[in-house]
Amino acid sequence: xxxxxxxxxxxxxxxxxxxxxxxxxxxxxxxxxxxxxxxxxxxxxxxxxxxxxxxxxxxxxxxxxxxxxxxxxxxxxxxxxxxxxxxxxxxxxxxxxxxxxxxxxxxxxxxxxxxxxxxxxxxxxxxxxxxxxxxxxxxxxxxxxxxxxxxxxxxx
Numbered sequence: 639x640x641x642x643x644x645x646x647x648x649x650x651x652x653x654x655x656x657x658x659x660x661x662x663x664x665x666x667x668x669x670x671x672x673x674x675x676x677x678x679x680x681x682x683x684x685x686x687x688x689x690x691x692x693x694x695x696x697x698x699x700x701x702x703x704x705x706x707x708x709x710x711x712x713x714x715x716x717x718x719x720x721x722x723x724x725x726x727x728x729x730x731x732x733x734x735x736x737x738x739x740x741x742x743x744x745x746x747x748x749x750x751x752x753x754x755x756x757x758x759x760x761x762x763x764x765x766x767x768x769x770x771x772x773x774x775x776x777x778x779x780x781x782x783x784x785x786x787x788x789x790x791x792x793x794x
Contacts, residue, residue, distance in 0.1 A: 639669040639727075640737045641780055644701045645773055646694050646744035647678040654770040661777035668784035673773075674701045678744050687746050695749030698741055706739035708756045710748065711772060715759030723760075724783035740780075742772050 649655045658673065665671045676697035679690035702708055707730055718726060727738065740760075741752060762775055785792045 639731065639784075640703070640706075641665065641669050641671040642701075642703055642706060642737075642739040643671070643673045643742065643773065643776060644676065644698050644739060645673060645742040645769065646676055646698070647769060648675050649770055649773070651770070654774065657774045658777055661774065661781050664781045665777065665784065668788075669780070671777075671780070676701055681746065688749075691744070691746055691749045694744050695752045698743070698748065698752050699755055702739050702741075702755060703737050706737040707735045708739045708741065708758075710741045710743070710752065710756035710759045711762070711776065712743075712748075712759040713761055713764065713766065715761035717761050717763060720779060720782050721786055723779055724786035727783055728787050740776055742769055742776065745769065 649658060662671055662673070676694060679693045681687045681690040684690040684693055730738075741748065741756065743752065762772065767775065782792055
């Protein structure tokens with residue numbers, strides 16, 4: 639199994655880097671996992687929000703593995719429990735899917751090309767999460783989903 643997380647922007651603070659690094663380390667025995675960071679574009683320098691979204695969107699789409707099942711994180715997406723996420727990944731794997739990509743867009747959202755490329759959307763609920771925190775939560779939930787799938791205890 640392969641997981642690719644495509645995220646707009648770099649983690650700047652050490653605590654975000656450490657938290658993501660911990661879950662990436664934990665995920666490695668279960669799935670080849672990588673994070674691809676694409677540059678966030680300043681709307682003031684790009685000619686407006688839409689132009690910035692277009693440039694970020696092009697970079698996101700270019701970073702997605704061609705055959706991946708793409709899941710866009712979006713507040714209006716489908717909410718799933720940890721068990722539900724695990725079951726969804728397992729169901730897709732049983733249908734032959736082994737390459738998954740998860741997209742965390744920029745602060746102004748994503749363009750239509752990214753939405754069109756997404757096979758589904760996932761929401762962590764109606765709250766707004768900082769993008770760095772969303773990345774940590776996603777990595778933790780992917781790790782938890784793999785533990786659930788194998789019937790292993792989750793180490794807290």
